[in-house]
Amino acid sequence: MKTERGGPLHAFLLETGGFSVFVARFFRNAFHRRFEWREFVRQSVLNGNGSLPLVAVTAFIMGLVLTVQSRPTLARFGAESMLPAMVAVSVVREIVPVITALICAGKIGSGMGAELGSMKVTEQIDAMEVSGTNPFRYLAVTRIWSTTLMVPLLVILASGIAIWASWIGVNMKDPLSWQLFYRQVFDALSLGDVLPAFIKSFFFGFVVGAVGCYKGFTTAKGTEGVGRSAHNAVVMASLLIFIIDLLAVQITDILGLN
Amino acid sequence: MEESHAARVSARPSQEKVLSLRGLELAFGSNKVLRGFDLDLYRGENVMVLGKSGSGKSVLIKCIVRLLMPTGGSIEVLGHDLLGLDQEELDHLRVRIGFLFQSSALYDSMTVEQNLRFPLRRHWMATTPGEAEALVTEMLAAVGLAHTRSLYPSELSGGMKRRIALARTLILKPEIVLYDEPTTGLDPITGKEIVELILELQKTYGTSSIIISHDLHVARLAANRIALLHEGRNYAEGTYEEFRASQDPLIQNFFIFM
Numbered sequence: 001m002k003t004e005r006g007g008p009l010h011a012f013l014l015e016t017g018g019f020s021v022f023v024a025r026f027f028r029n030a031f032h033r034r035f036e037w038r039e040f041v042r043q044s045v046l047n048g049n050g051s052l053p054l055v056a057v058t059a060f061i062m063g064l065v066l067t068v069q070s071r072p073t074l075a076r077f078g079a080e081s082m083l084p085a086m087v088a089v090s091v092v093r094e095i096v097p098v099i100t101a102l103i104c105a106g107k108i109g110s111g112m113g114a115e116l117g118s119m120k121v122t123e124q125i126d127a128m129e130v131s132g133t134n135p136f137r138y139l140a141v142t143r144i145w146s147t148t149l150m151v152p153l154l155v156i157l158a159s160g161i162a163i164w165a166s167w168i169g170v171n172m173k174d175p176l177s178w179q180l181f182y183r184q185v186f187d188a189l190s191l192g193d194v195l196p197a198f199i200k201s202f203f204f205g206f207v208v209g210a211v212g213c214y215k216g217f218t219t220a221k222g223t224e225g226v227g228r229s230a231h232n233a234v235v236m237a238s239l240l241i242f243i244i245d246l247l248a249v250q251i252t253d254i255l256g257l258n
Numbered sequence: 259m260e261e262s263h264a265a266r267v268s269a270r271p272s273q274e275k276v277l278s279l280r281g282l283e284l285a286f287g288s289n290k291v292l293r294g295f296d297l298d299l300y301r302g303e304n305v306m307v308l309g310k311s312g313s314g315k316s317v318l319i320k321c322i323v324r325l326l327m328p329t330g331g332s333i334e335v336l337g338h339d340l341l342g343l344d345q346e347e348l349d350h351l352r353v354r355i356g357f358l359f360q361s362s363a364l365y366d367s368m369t370v371e372q373n374l375r376f377p378l379r380r381h382w383m384a385t386t387p388g389e390a391e392a393l394v395t396e397m398l399a400a401v402g403l404a405h406t407r408s409l410y411p412s413e414l415s416g417g418m419k420r421r422i423a424l425a426r427t428l429i430l431k432p433e434i435v436l437y438d439e440p441t442t443g444l445d446p447i448t449g450k451e452i453v454e455l456i457l458e459l460q461k462t463y464g465t466s467s468i469i470i471s472h473d474l475h476v477a478r479l480a481a482n483r484i485a486l487l488h489e490g491r492n493y494a495e496g497t498y499e500e501f502r503a504s505q506d507p508l509i510q511n512f513f514i515f516m
Contacts, residue, residue: 127363
């Protein structure tokens with residue numbers, strides 16, 4: 001197979017290789033004794049808090065809309081009573097983790113790409129390095145850890161909000177007590193629904209942080225490059241989120257958790 | 259009347275070598291930027307590396323702090339073989355080398371005070387908050403900008419940014435300072451003030467310096483010695499007066515506007 005220099009395949013291989021080296025570098029530094037705790041906490045608060053309103057509103061709308069739109073179809077089969085269970089399984093297993101991760105890719109990933117890219121082109125990362133601070137540990141490791149841990153937390157919160165919104169959606173047509181609604185929800189959900197979703201959200205979080213930082217650290221060509229890094233961070237992270245989701249479905253299927 | 263160059267900068271102040279470059283080579287692909295550059299720097303001395311734009315001056319000093327890895331030659335800094343150090347050893351040595359970036363490279367999300375405190379986080383100099391505070395106050399006073407403590411870099415003029423960057427560079431009390439085009443982009447009056455500040459701080463803190471510039475006014479004011487970087491090599495070395503008197507057309511070209 002020919003990989004012409006400057007061609008799309010060459011660019012893809014370069015990008016894949018560069019990102020793999022970046023991820024390997026993260027794991028070499030991720031458990032270093034000189035962990036930047038203060039920056040990690042700052043980033044976690046910034047990323048978690050900053051994304052919460054958007055994630056919460058989106059989760060609420062998703063839960064409500066899914067409930068309202070699914071009702072007629074279920075009613076046609078006389079299965080309206082299955083509505084809480086169906087919505088709960090859908091949002092917990094698939095919709096909330098993926099949508100939350102995509103929102104984080106758009107908000108956090110692009111922000112990291114732009115912030116670190118701007119620091120790169122204005123030599124701030126070099127300035128950090130020559131002052132004896134390891135910029136990779138200070139900027140990248142803390143950010144990647146923070147998204148790896150914050151995205152699953154956001155997914156848990158968003159799942160709760162979506163289910164609550166679903167209860168409101170159910171009550172828009174027929175009154176249903178929240179005790180009964182939640183009993184139906186928790187009867188429908190098994191560990192096989194919750195655990196894979198929770199585990200894959202760690203990978204989603206890792207991808208959001210790693211891609212954002214990778215794009216930021218490899219920014220070139222001035223301010224134009226900063227914009228491109230922010231944009232590419234969203235595109236690449238979104239694509240990787242879908243690929244991970246696809247792999248997660250296959251793995252849970254093989255393990256008999258579907 | 260203006261002070262003479264000889265009165266302002268004495269001959270080589272010491273015989274102790276703090277930096278030695280031998281046969282330094284660096285290439286970006288097929289573009290050979292450095293082709294066997296040699297230079298020595300002695301304690302307390304200011305050496306200016308003169309060269310046309312794009313001749314590789316900035317590349318040269320980035321090699322001295324290993325922001326760029328030379329492809330050949332050797333660099334000995336303060337008795338250490340720079341190219342043979344591991345990351346931890348390099349970080350320790352970098353504390354003893356200050357670097358003033360052409361763009362100032364102040365951290366734009368931090369205030370002036372936070373910019374100055376940042377290099378202290380990792381190093382023995384600021385063992386207590388009181389010591390860190392004293393150092394920040396001392397450096398801000400030294401550059402005459404004590405009132406800018408709570409300002410952000412975006413609120414400072416170009417000259418002020420350069421002074422704050424100088425304060426940040428010197429806060430770790432480095433033994434060698436590398437200045438990358440310290441007066442570029444500044445008006446002649448501010449440029450002269452920066453050079454005078456560099457000389458004053460050098461006298462106070464006893465640093466040795468390499469100043470990268472294409473401006474012979476800087477050489478006249480600050481350099482004990484000039485090295486001309488041409489086609490990747492140390493083409494000529496001498497005092498400002500020796501360069502002024504040279505009949506070499508290449509050297510004379512630099513005096514066109516003087």
